[in-house]
C-alpha cells in the first residue's frame with residue numbers, strides 16, 4: 001500500500017510533504033463531491049488497480065479534483081468524445097456522470113488495462129461507451145456530431161492542433177472542447193496549441209475550456 005493510502009500521487013511526484021498533504025486533502029474533498037456513481041467507480045477502480053499492482057492506470061487517469069472540473073464543465077452534454085482513453089477511468093466517469101450520455105473515446109492504442117475497469121460498469125452503462133482505436137487527430141472518416149470533446153492524448157503541439165481542427169467541425173454550436181493539462185509545465189505543447197489556435201476561452205485549473213459560437217454566420 002502506498003504511503004498516501006490511495007496512491008493519489010504519481011511515482012515521480014517531487015512535492016514536499018506539506019504540499020502533498022494539501023493536495024491529498026483537495027483530492028479527498030473532491031472525491032467526496034463527485035456524483036455518487038462516479039466516486040464509487042473511482043474508488044473501485046483504485047482498489048482494483050492496487051490489487052493488480054497496475055500503477056500505470058493510476059498514474060495516467062484524471063484525479064478527482066480535475067474530474068470535478070471536467071464533469072461540471074461538460075454538464076448537460078449528451079454526446080461526448082474523449083481523445084485519449086488509456087485505462088478508461090475517465091471514459092467510465094464521463095459515462096456514469098450522466099444517464100443516457102453516449103461517450104466515444106479514441107486512442108492510438110487499445111491498452112489492455114482498460115478492460116479491467118470497463119468491467120466495473122453495469123451492462124447498460126457499458127453499452128453507452130464506444131471505443132475507437134485510431135489517432136484522435138484523424139478522427140473517424142465522418143466524425144459523429146458531439147456536444148463536447150475532451151482532449152487528453154499525446155499533449156504534443158501538432159497533435160493537439162490537429163485534434164482540435166478535426167473535432168471543431170463535428171461540434172454542435174454552443175458545444176465545448178476541453179483541453180487537459182493546459183498551463184502545466186510538463187505539457188508545453190498543449191498551452192502553445194491553445195495559444196496558436198487563437199482560442200478565447202476560460203481556464204479552470206489545468207483545464208482550458210473553449211465554447212463554439214452558437215452562430216457561425218457570415
Ligand SMILES: C[S@@+](CC[C@H](N)C(=O)[O-])C[C@H]1O[C@@H](n2cnc3c(N)ncnc32)[C@H](O)[C@@H]1O
Pocket residue numbers: 060061062082083084085086087088089090091106107108109111134135136137152153154159
Ligand atoms: C493521459 S492518457 C489519457 C488518460 C485518460 N483520459 C484518463 O483520464 O483516464 C493519454 C492517452 O492518449 C493516448 N494517445 C497518444 N497519442 C494519441 C493520439 N494521437 N490520438 C489518440 N490518443 C492518443 C495514449 O495512448 C494514452 O492512452
